[in-house]
Amino acid sequence: MRSGAGGPRPSEIGPRLKIPTLSYGDSLPSEHTRLCWTDDIAPQHNLLALPLPGPIEKFALCVRMSTAEVQNVIIIGAGIIGCTIAYYLTEDPAYKDSNIKITIIEASAKGCSQGASGKSGGLVAKWAYPKNLVNVSFPEHVRLAEKHNGAERWGWRFVGCGNWEGRGEDVGPDAEKQMEPERRRSLEKTVGLGDDWKKRSRADKGLPDDLDWVNEELTDSYSQMAPKGHTAQVQPYLFTRNMLELAKEQGAQFVPGKVTSINIDSNAKSVTGVTYTDIKTGQQETISATHVVLAAGPWSSKLIPALPINATRAHSITIIPEAGYSISPYVLFTDVTFPDESPLGNNSVSPEVYARPNNEWYCCGTGDNLDLPETVDQVEVDQSICENIYQQVVGISSKMRHGKVDRRQACYLPTISAGGDPVVGEATTLAKGLIIATGHTCWGISNAPGTGKAVAEQILHGKITCANLNNLSPARFL
Numbered sequence: 336m337r338s339g340a341g342g343p344r345p346s347e348i349g350p351r352l353k354i355p356t357l358s359y360g361d362s363l364p365s366e367h368t369r370l371c372w373t374d375d376i377a378p379q380h381n382l383l384a385l386p387l388p389g390p391i392e393k394f395a396l397c398v399r400m401s402t403a404e405v406q407n408v409i410i411i412g413a414g415i416i417g418c419t420i421a422y423y424l425t426e427d428p429a430y431k432d433s434n435i436k437i438t439i440i441e442a443s444a445k446g447c448s449q450g451a452s453g454k455s456g457g458l459v460a461k462w463a464y465p466k467n468l469v470n471v472s473f474p475e476h477v478r479l480a481e482k483h484n485g486a487e488r489w490g491w492r493f494v495g496c497g498n499w500e501g502r503g504e505d506v507g508p509d510a511e512k513q514m515e516p517e518r519r520r521s522l523e524k525t526v527g528l529g530d531d532w533k534k535r536s537r538a539d540k541g542l543p544d545d546l547d548w549v550n551e552e553l554t555d556s557y558s559q560m561a562p563k564g565h566t567a568q569v570q571p572y573l574f575t576r577n578m579l580e581l582a583k584e585q586g587a588q589f590v591p592g593k594v595t596s597i598n599i600d601s602n603a604k605s606v607t608g609v610t611y612t613d614i615k616t617g618q619q620e621t622i623s624a625t626h627v628v629l630a631a632g633p634w635s636s637k638l639i640p641a642l643p644i645n646a647t648r649a650h651s652i653t654i655i656p657e658a659g660y661s662i663s664p665y666v667l668f669t670d671v672t673f674p675d676e677s678p679l680g681n682n683s684v685s686p687e688v689y690a691r692p693n694n695e696w697y698c699c700g701t702g703d704n705l706d707l708p709e710t711v712d713q714v715e716v717d718q719s720i721c722e723n724i725y726q727q728v729v730g731i732s733s734k735m736r737h738g739k740v741d742r743r744q745a746c747y748l749p750t751i752s753a754g755g756d757p758v759v760g761e762a763t764t765l766a767k768g769l770i771i772a773t774g775h776t777c778w779g780i781s782n783a784p785g786t787g788k789a790v791a792e793q794i795l796h797g798k799i800t801c802a803n804l805n806n807l808s809p810a811r812f813l
């Protein structure tokens with residue numbers, strides 16, 4: 336039989352496969368041959384498809400290629416986007432049958448998820464944006480949690496989510512001593528009214544009965560932001576680490592290194608690999624690749640300057656409640672007005688407060704523009720900003736005031752200066768095989784599964800089919 340003789344052409348034969356000529360009667364080692372449905376053959380399967388003539392059209396005799404045809408996928412960045420892409424690559428049935436090697440290169444000496452992916456709120460919402468990515472991501476979050484016991488592994492759960500408006504008490508550094516008697520007195524005034532008054536008041540304000548960790552007397556209003564079942568949460572650090580671990584179990588490799596360049600063959604207009612500095616040895620290394628995925632969050636434009644990715648530093652703190660107190664599951668977007676004479680006053684402030692499944696509060700404030708450092712390990716934490724967030728949240732919650740601050744941290748949010756939506760897709764105008772997945776702004780945790788699935792489809796099947804993501808294409812900028 337000669338290759339290409341008669342019958343239909345296989346639908347997807349990779350450009351890198353060399354077609355040898357076989358003569359009629361030539362034998363092939365049986366473990367390397369199989370009959371395939373031509374529509375199922377994609378380049379990454381590493382199969383040479385020889386079409387068969389006659390009535391069995393649409394089938395081909397497939398010959399497994401040598402290991403020289405191994406495809407290398409390099410993912411730059413082990414934040415939630417990079418790790419989730421690695422997971423989806425290894426979960427796809429096409430991966431099992433392929434010679435694809437996946438390598439995740441991460442610049443932190445401390446492992447994965449050291450940036451925003453480990454220090455963010457972790458909200459997962461049906462009402463996030465962009466819609467086309469959300470419509471894939473939300474059900475995928477639900478599926479992943481069911482498949483891998485996400486409740487236990489990464490704190491997956493549904494939460495109430497609302498907008499809280501009210502007044503803040505200026506507690507100052509000696510909060511407990513100064514404010515407790517005052518607050519007790521104001522509560523005592525209402526004793527004669529009985530519980531009905533409290534109930535009415537809560538209902539009037541819209542405050543749910545179990546949301547007992549914001550002070551009722553400081554609440555002006557609470558309004559639920561989305562119907563039940565539309566808002567969930569994960570612990571982003573644990574989710575990211577689990578995605579990486581699950582990908583590693585299927586053969587993906589993790590390399591601590593800072594990528595210094597994405598290498599492109601300008602004649603062929605395709606990626607050839609990356610050069611990176613090994614974190615342990617300090618040596619420069621170059622590895623070849625058929626696909627390079629840029630998932631470096633706010634650092635992405637350091638490698639491709641034409642990408643309009645900016646970085647906003649944001650601080651957060653976590654608070655552990657006093658022993659025996661169980662925090663009800665709510666996420667609050669607040670609008671708090673402090674008294675004029677307060678250092679926090681004259682303006683309203685809007686800290687976000689997330690009750691977390693490990694029984695802690697996560698609280699974050701607004702961002703600033705301090706320059707992005709070279710690596711995630713050099714991010715500076717400004718203690719005064721953390722203290723400010725603390726004063727804002729304990730000003731509306733005596734429960735938090737009775738708790739203890741556990742972590743004070745900062746990270747950089749990847750923002751996109753043009754258009755707002757993330758960049759997801761192959762940057763064919765720059766180089767074939769170069770995939771960009773970055774600029775997820777404040778919804779990277781929520782939208783990681785949709786991004787991972789789409790990028791895996793692009794690499795393994797040559798196109799994105801889970802959604803129409805044309806509006807997120809890198810062609811917008813490159």
Ligand SMILES: Cc1cc2nc3c(=O)[nH]c(=O)nc-3n(C[C@H](O)[C@H](O)[C@H](O)COP(=O)(O)OP(=O)(O)OC[C@H]3O[C@@H](n4cnc5c(N)ncnc54)[C@H](O)[C@@H]3O)c2cc1C
Nearest residue numbers: 412414416442450452455456457458594632778779780781
């Ligand atoms: C305060 C705050 C709260 C948030 N809350 C939410 C929320 O509730 N829900 C939600 O959906 N989203 C939230 N987000 C947004 C979310 O955290 C981000 O969109 C998401 O983490 C971005 O993930 P990433 O993987 O793109 O980037 P990152 O997490 O920054 O990861 C990028 C990784 O790439 C590595 N890297 C960079 N350059 C190189 C290089 N040259 N070589 C190798 N590695 C490199 C970095 O070290 C880093 O580990 C929040 C963000 C902030 C700041």
